[in-house]
Amino acid sequence: xxxxxxxxxxxxxxxxxxxxxxxxxxxxxxxxxxxxxxxxxxxxxxxxxxxxxxxxxxxxxxxxxxxxxxxxxxxxxxxxxxxxxxxxxxxxxxxxxxxxxxxxxxxxxxxxxxxxxxxxxxxxxxxxxxxxxxxxxxxxxxxxxxxxxxxxxxxxxxxxxxxxxxxxxxxxxxxxxxxxxxxxxxxxxxxxxxxxxxxxxxxxxxxxxxxxxxxxxxxxxxxxxxxxxxxxxxxxxxxxxxxxxxxxxxxxxxxxxxxxxxxxxxxxxxxxxxxxxxxxxxxxxxxxxxxxxxxxxxxxxxxxxxxxxxxxxxxxxxxxxxxx
Numbered sequence: 448x449x450x451x452x453x454x455x456x457x458x459x460x461x462x463x464x465x466x467x468x469x470x471x472x473x474x475x476x477x478x479x480x481x482x483x484x485x486x487x488x489x490x491x492x493x494x495x496x497x498x499x500x501x502x503x504x505x506x507x508x509x510x511x512x513x514x515x516x517x518x519x520x521x522x523x524x525x526x527x528x529x530x531x532x533x534x535x536x537x538x539x540x541x542x543x544x545x546x547x548x549x550x551x552x553x554x555x556x557x558x559x560x561x562x563x564x565x566x567x568x569x570x571x572x573x574x575x576x577x578x579x580x581x582x583x584x585x586x587x588x589x590x591x592x593x594x595x596x597x598x599x600x601x602x603x604x605x606x607x608x609x610x611x612x613x614x615x616x617x618x619x620x621x622x623x624x625x626x627x628x629x630x631x632x633x634x635x636x637x638x639x640x641x642x643x644x645x646x647x648x649x650x651x652x653x654x655x656x657x658x659x660x661x662x663x664x665x666x667x668x669x670x671x672x673x674x675x676x677x678x679x680x681x682x683x684x685x686x687x688x689x690x691x692x693x694x695x696x697x698x699x700x701x702x703x704x705x706x707x708x709x710x711x712x713x714x715x716x717x718x719x720x721x722x723x724x725x726x727x728x729x730x731x732x733x734x735x736x737x738x739x740x741x742x743x744x745x746x747x748x749x750x751x752x753x754x755x756x757x758x759x760x761x762x763x764x765x766x767x768x769x770x771x
Contacts, residue, residue: 480594481591483591509603522551523583524583525546525547525584534626536633536634558583563599626639631690641672643736645722645746646683655752656756663727665696670724672688673686684718706735709763732748734748735747740764743758743761
């Protein structure tokens with residue numbers, strides 16, 4: 448099973464970072480890390496650690512924790528993280544994963560490095576660096592969550608980040624938290640979740656609704672979504688995949704002709720609980736969204752911006768429902 452670790456190191460760079468000279472490092476946080484008697488599992492961690500959520504989103508402030516004591520000799524490392532995992536039929540799931548390794552030499556050396564101070568002319572980037580939750584264990588089974596030295600720009604040292612990324616670890620446990628993409632959505636070619644553009648444009652007082660009505664001419668996929676009650680009436684209602692797949696050329700030609708014959712949308716304030724999306728190949732221009740209940744309106748977007756709001760009608764909606 449292939450996996451992808453979420454947030455081993457998460458970076459959102461807004462500027463080019465300069466190099467920090469290794470001068471006398473800043474003092475490490477005072478005190479000693481809390482040493483626990485025996486590790487149990489990632490799921491038994493408290494919901495929050497001193498540096499943020501434990502084991503899931505990771506820890507953003509590892510610089511604030513006391514450093515690894517000189518008399519603590521790690522023999523194993525445990526990591527707790529969220530990962531995206533491939534499931535049957537192309538499905539993708541988000542899982543809570545616990546990994547373990549005895550490959551500790553590089554990480555231990557990185558954890559014992561001093562903090563850095565930037566030179567006066569350093570250009571530090573404005574970025575968030577999120578490390579996974581990790582703990583080190585000694586030969587007696589005791590464990591602690593060590594602090595990490597900074598790189599002079601307020602980020603964990605690159606040596607620690609690299610060591611964490613290159614650990615040769617084994618999965619101890621994996622628990623699926625939620626489904627990101629179902630096998631049905633993957634096989635249909637539709638996204639698991641998509642925005643109802645009819646609801647979006649009609650909630651925007653500044654949206655241009657009287658542009659050209661130009662649905663794509665060919666190679667269209669039909670995806671049908673259900674909108675949860677909590678999303679209905681929001682500024683950008685999102686729907687969950689129900690069913691869908693590619694449309695035959697003849698079927699799309701018939702539906703497109705019916706769309707082109709539709710008139711302007713009638714005044715209506717109802718919120719759709721289901722909608723259809725006709726998605727052109729390659730996400731090109733000419734996509735169409737149709738409310739399958741509520742007001743039965745439809746929206747066709749154009750590449751130049753804006754689009755046209757039309758009235759779908761019951762007959763067209765019934766034909767769409769039967770198309771996939």
